Amino acid sequence: MTEFPVRPAVAEDYEEMGALFAGAMLFESSVDDLGRRLFEPERALAATDGAELVGTTRALTRDLSVPGAVVPAAHVTGVGVRATHRRRGLMAELITRQLREVPEAIAVLWASESGIYGRFGYGAAAFGTSYEVDLHRVGPSSVRTRPGEISVLSAADALKELPSLHRNLQERRPGVSGRSDLLWEQRLTDKPDDRGGMTAREILVHRDETGTIDGYALWRGKMGWGPTGPASEVQVEELVAVEPAAYRALWQHLLTLDLAATLRFGFAATDEPLQQLVTTPTALNRRVTESLWLRVTDVARALEQRRYAVAVDLVFEVTDEVIPANAGRFRLAADGPAVRCERTEDTADLSLSVTELGAAYLGGRRLAEFAATGRVIEHTPGTLTLATAAFGWPIAPASIEIF
Ligand SMILES: CC(C)(COP(=O)(O)OP(=O)(O)OC[C@H]1O[C@@H](n2cnc3c(N)ncnc32)[C@H](O)[C@@H]1OP(=O)(O)O)[C@@H](O)C(=O)NCCC(=O)NCCS
Structure with missing residues (x-):
């Protein structure tokens, strides 16, 4: 106190x-x-x-x-x-x-500095990638799209059209925060004072052959001239696509804008598919940092809420110095949608603190990586490999907004 x-x-x-x-x-x-x-x-x-x-x-x-x-x-x-x-x-x-x-059962945050929240049992659960793309090196310099394939939407129409695309992303990729109508309104507000010298935000959408919107991008630009000519900047704030064709077309459009020399995108996932679309991935100039920190506040409920990549039946001994009621031994038994996690007196297969549990929770960190520093201890041979596979997930977690 x-x-x-x-x-x-x-x-x-x-x-x-x-x-x-x-x-x-x-x-x-x-x-x-x-x-x-x-x-x-x-x-x-x-x-x-x-x-x-x-x-x-x-x-x-x-x-x-x-x-x-x-x-x-x-x-x-x-x-x-x-x-x-x-x-x-x-x-x-x-x-x-x-x-x-x-x-x-869980709390999440973006940390202003990496050293602050680990002491409270938060683990770095998702990493984000910032791109500073050298557009002269990255790939093709022009693209052709169908008329009407890419168009601009008003903020009022975007409020109606974009939420379902964002929800679709949420259903596929861990780490994405849901948005209420009010949060969408805030997301699409574009006050001139907050633009940092850039243009107003443009809301681009992609339509499939039937005219249905299946992807969007929020971006702005900034004019610049260097000693050798145009050196303008493109700042992509968010790009969400339901279909691969929409993802490809939106990125190609943004990567080939006239006069632009640099494209910045601060919210790429570590497995961002864009890396596969460019001929020179090093031209993306990637920088990886922690994004979402996650704290498990109720072990049994949190572990029961998610799904596991392979069937598992293991006992975890969890320590928690901040919420002592959260500590103890828990049996996690999961097979597809059937997941049970409850307290047990059985001997532990693995020991770890609530911090490692939080870090591994979204499927982006391997439990095995923490064994090398003694932060996860395997008592029953083979269980670390099994637990690592079970907690993993095919798609990397990514948080696409700072809140
Ligand atoms: C970060 C901030 C909230 C810390 O508040 P505070 O009241 O000074 O923190 P406390 O005194 O409770 O510190 C608790 C522990 O955290 C450590 N700590 C505090 N700020 C830290 C920082 N920025 N980086 C690493 N450790 C930090 C303290 O050294 C202390 O460690 P100890 O228990 O080993 O002595 C405050 O300095 C602040 O407002 N900073 C600017 C805004 C900010 O960054 N907010 C966080 C947004 S995510």
């Missing part, structure tokens, strides 16, 4: 909490009606110093795709402590209390 009392937030805290977080992250605070409607005060905590707020954390009610399912996941955001009150344990108290109170 710190000397700064922590209390649940109330609706009236919205502006002060926003300003506190913005100040901690060094950006200009902006409040708007949409943000106010998205604020869930009952899911936010505030640390106080007298009448003033000095620390915050929030959670958003959203779902998340996990291997074989879409499940509720607390989306943690807005973690900030006033610089005058840093390193006195405020964040530790806020995060610990939040983790003990969340009703969902």
Whole structure:
């Protein structure tokens, strides 16, 4: 406990909490009606110093795709402590209390710095790739599409057309956060002040031969001239395609825009299919970083919620220093859609902490990789290989938005 009392937030805290977080992250605070409607005060905590707020954390009610399912996941955001009150344990108290109170079996977040959340049992569960594509080296310089194959959609039409494509992605790829109508509205808002000198966002869609939209891309551009001529930039914010033809056509369109020298895309998956479409993958200039951190807050419920790549029947001994009630031995028995996970007194086949469980949960990290550093211990020979195969998934997890 710190000397700064922590209390649940109330609706009236919205502006002060926003300003506190913005100040901690060094950006200009902006409040708007949409943000106010998205604020869930009952899911936010505030640390106080007298009448003033000095620390915050929030959670958003959203779902998340996990291997074989879409499940509720607390989306943690807005973690900030006033610089005058840093390193006195405020964040530790806020995060610990939040983790003990969340009703969902898992919590997820994007971390501003890698060193912050591991101590609370969060594991880096998904990695993202940033591309800085050298368009002069990457491949073909022009493409032909059918008339009407690629077109531009208004934001109002996009609000009606894009959610089902995004849901389709969620059903295929783990790590994708669900969007309510309000979150879609926020996603497609394009305030001139937030454009960083770039053009307004364009919403491109691809239509199949029957005219049905089967893919979209959100992107903007920035004009630039270098010593040898045009050097404009294309910034792709999001690209979702249901069909391979839509994926190929949208990327080809964006990779061959006139005058552009560089294309940036910050949310590629580690197995992004684009790597297969270009003749020179090194021209993508890939940089991999952690994206989604995942915390298992209820082991039995979390393990029962996802599906497993192969049938498995194993006992895991799980340690958890932050939520002691979460620790113990659990038998996971899974075969296709039939999954049971319950507490057991049987001897453990494998031991690990809740951090490794969180890292492996979305199928993007191998349990076996943690054995090399003793973070996963195999007691029964052969079970590490089996558990690694069972927790794996054919499609890598990817989070396509920072929340
Ligand atoms: C990061 C931040 C929330 C930490 O708050 P805080 O109240 O100073 O943190 P605490 O005092 O509770 O620290 C708890 C532990 O985390 C460590 N820690 C704190 N900030 C850290 C950081 N940025 N990187 C690595 N470790 C960090 C502390 O050293 C302490 O470790 P210890 O228990 O071994 O002593 C705060 O500095 C902040 O608001 N930073 C800017 C905004 C930001 O990055 N927010 C996170 C958004 S995801």
